[in-house]
Amino acid sequence: MKELGQFDYVIIGAGTAGCLLANRLSKDPTVKVALLEAGGDDNYLWIRVPVGYLYCIGNPRTDWCFSTAAEAGLQGRVIRYPRGRVLGGSSSINGMIYMRGQREDYDGWCAGDGYGANPGWGWDEVLPYFTRHEDYFAGADEVHGAGNEWRVEPPRVRWDILDAFRAAAAEQGIPNRSDFNRGDNLGCGYFEVNQKRGVRWNTVTAFLKPIRARANLAVFTHTLVRCLNFEGKRCSGAAVTIGAAADAIGAESTITAARSVILAAGTVATPQILQLSGIGAPEALQAQGIDVLHPLPGVGCNLQDHLQLRMAFKVTGVRTLNSMAHSRWRQAAMVLEYLLRRSGPLSMSPSQLGAFACSGVDVARANLEYHVQPLSLDSFGEPLHRFDAFTASVCNLRPSSRGTIELLSPDPFAAPKIAPNYLSTAEDRAVAARALRLTRRIVASPALARYVPQEFRPGIEFQSDAELADAAGTIGTTIFHPVGSAKMGPARDPMAVVDCELRVHGIAGLRVVDASVMPTITSGNTNSPTLMIAEKGAEFIQRRE
Numbered sequence: 113m114k115e116l117g118q119f120d121y122v123i124i125g126a127g128t129a130g131c132l133l134a135n136r137l138s139k140d141p142t143v144k145v146a147l148l149e150a151g152g153d154d155n156y157l158w159i160r161v162p163v164g165y166l167y168c169i170g171n172p173r174t175d176w177c178f179s180t181a182a183e184a185g186l187q188g189r190v191i192r193y194p195r196g197r198v199l200g201g202s203s204s205i206n207g208m209i210y211m212r213g214q215r216e217d218y219d220g221w222c223a224g225d226g227y228g229a230n231p232g233w234g235w236d237e238v239l240p241y242f243t244r245h246e247d248y249f250a251g252a253d254e255v256h257g258a259g260n261e262w263r264v265e266p267p268r269v270r271w272d273i274l275d276a277f278r279a280a281a282a283e284q285g286i287p288n289r290s291d292f293n294r295g296d297n298l299g300c301g302y303f304e305v306n307q308k309r310g311v312r313w314n315t316v317t318a319f320l321k322p323i324r325a326r327a328n329l330a331v332f333t334h335t336l337v338r339c340l341n342f343e344g345k346r347c348s349g350a351a352v353t354i355g356a357a358a359d360a361i362g363a364e365s366t367i368t369a370a371r372s373v374i375l376a377a378g379t380v381a382t383p384q385i386l387q388l389s390g391i392g393a394p395e396a397l398q399a400q401g402i403d404v405l406h407p408l409p410g411v412g413c414n415l416q417d418h419l420q421l422r423m424a425f426k427v428t429g430v431r432t433l434n435s436m437a438h439s440r441w442r443q444a445a446m447v448l449e450y451l452l453r454r455s456g457p458l459s460m461s462p463s464q465l466g467a468f469a470c471s472g473v474d475v476a477r478a479n480l481e482y483h484v485q486p487l488s489l490d491s492f493g494e495p496l497h498r499f500d501a502f503t504a505s506v507c508n509l510r511p512s513s514r515g516t517i518e519l520l521s522p523d524p525f526a527a528p529k530i531a532p533n534y535l536s537t538a539e540d541r542a543v544a545a546r547a548l549r550l551t552r553r554i555v556a557s558p559a560l561a562r563y564v565p566q567e568f569r570p571g572i573e574f575q576s577d578a579e580l581a582d583a584a585g586t587i588g589t590t591i592f593h594p595v596g597s598a599k600m601g602p603a604r605d606p607m608a609v610v611d612c613e614l615r616v617h618g619i620a621g622l623r624v625v626d627a628s629v630m631p632t633i634t635s636g637n638t639n640s641p642t643l644m645i646a647e648k649g650a651e652f653i654q655r656r657e
């Protein structure tokens with residue numbers, strides 16, 4: 113098949129970062145930009161309707177349907193590891209929660225971890241890159257932007273059970289709060305979401321659709337990048353398969369980048385593509401029969417994620433989504449409410465109430481995040497339980513466990529080995545035990561007593577620290593925030609993959625601009641931090657090339 117063509121910039125992956133990059137780079141009509149996406153378009157009902165989140169996960173129309181390796185810390189379990197495979201990437205299937213994290217996360221990136229600084233990444237410096245694309249419902253102020261592409265709205269549904277949890281959290285010293293995005297997120301309140309009038313606002317709607325007609329932008333869907341091409345140590349383009357499905361049937365082609373290639377394929381695929389292209393730990397590449405183009409041992413290392421511990425409680429005397437979803441007339445009422453007012457349970461993603469708390473008095477800033485849901489299920493993709501219940505999911509925001517993404521095969525269509533190594537440090541097990549205890553204290557508070565909450569997961573038989581840490585392994589699962597597998601850091605950091613302007617160390621014409629560059633995970637959900645990275649990345653590219 114003939115070449116896809118020559119472009120100035122080739123962006124690999126049309127996800128959260130890729131769509132914003134395409135918008136910013138193609139703004140200059142004198143440059144030609146290509147955006148390559150393995151998945152299809154985002155024209156799909158369950159992407160638009162927020163509750164469709166439940167039907168996008170585990171669905172090959174929208175999800176890569178990855179799984180982890182068997183995890184020792186999860187009692188040997190293999191868990192699903194959803195990643196968006198569609199225009200918009202994970203922003204098309206995510207929970208829509210708008211969250212930046214904490215000031216100290218970014219100040220920590222900027223200071224570095226002993227090998228030197230990453231100048232320009234402190235909170236005060238990154239804040240303008242959050243607001244540059246923000247459209248905050250309440251208007252602009254010193255930390256929010258308005259009138260830009262990325263819509264942020266309050267939720268359109270409330271639940272008595274969540275209001276009671278919020279009151280119970282206050283009884284345990286976790287104050288009420290309405291805005292989590294001012295650099296310090298301690299407190300409890302309803303999450304603000306990336307929606308417009310009850311419809312998901314993904315990065316396609318925000319950044320791609322408005323500019324799709326630009327003559328200098330070409331978007332290629334169903335186009336899977338197999339590996340990067342090089343002239344010496346300069347990245348010159350990519351080898352692709354068009355019409356690619358998981359079974360590798362498709363036409364092979366190439367694409368050329370005159371100025372640079374930008375990898376925005378996300379935390380799993382970015383290190384995989386680098387490794388397939390001969391950039392990574394030499395022994396691991398050679399074990400797969402791949403010639404080493406450039407040794408960078410940090411590729412695929414430093415994987416970090418938030419492990420959510422899903423504690424579930426039966427309740428009485430209050431309605432939850434469980435019983436509503438199993439009643440035909442309530443289903444009809446929910447559909448009607450959504451059609452007429454774009455509100456009600458269909459306008460919600462599972463997590464509406466959030467809380468940020470400290471796991472102990474010795475912790476200086478919130479290190480736990482709660483996602484409280486008016487529902488319960490065995491796992492996402494499974495039906496809701498038939499009895500009324502709520503789930504208080506809690507995660508350690510700054511885990512010390514580190515995982516890896518490794519090739520299992522030189523075949524670009526084969527999933528890599530994903531090994532997050534959850535709960536692999538004593539510190540993470542201790543925080544998990546404390547987190548479960550704090551949840552029990554909140555749930556036992558007077559504000560929830562009228563609903564007689566009964567813990568059924570993990571169960572009150574788990575009491576000692578060791579029992580609770582093991583129980584965390586049985587109820588823990590990803591909250592979908594993998595980051596860090598192509599870490600930013602100075603060249604003298606042996607594990608750094610990109611420098612502070614996101615250029616791959618030792619390779620010309622190649623940047624990584626996605627969630628994989630985060631040196632440490634942010635203290636919150638990771639979509640909007642990724643957009644901030646893309647906003648800065650676009651500026652670096654335009655300034656330097």
Ligand SMILES: Cc1cc2nc3c(=O)[nH]c(=O)nc-3n(C[C@H](O)[C@H](O)[C@H](O)COP(=O)(O)OP(=O)(O)OC[C@H]3O[C@@H](n4cnc5c(N)ncnc54)[C@H](O)[C@@H]3O)c2cc1C
Nearest residue numbers: 125127128129150201202206207208209337378627637639
């Ligand atoms: C189920 C779920 C719920 C989440 N909930 C929230 C939330 O509520 N709030 C929040 O802030 N964050 C949430 N997140 C996390 C957030 O969405 C991600 O951190 C963010 O989308 C990462 O952006 P990215 O650009 O790095 O990768 P992605 O958005 O995943 O984009 C990568 C893109 O690259 C494409 N790609 C991969 N490999 C190739 C290849 N070989 N060739 C061509 N294209 C390729 C993929 O198909 C994808 O479109 C959630 C994530 C998931 C999966």
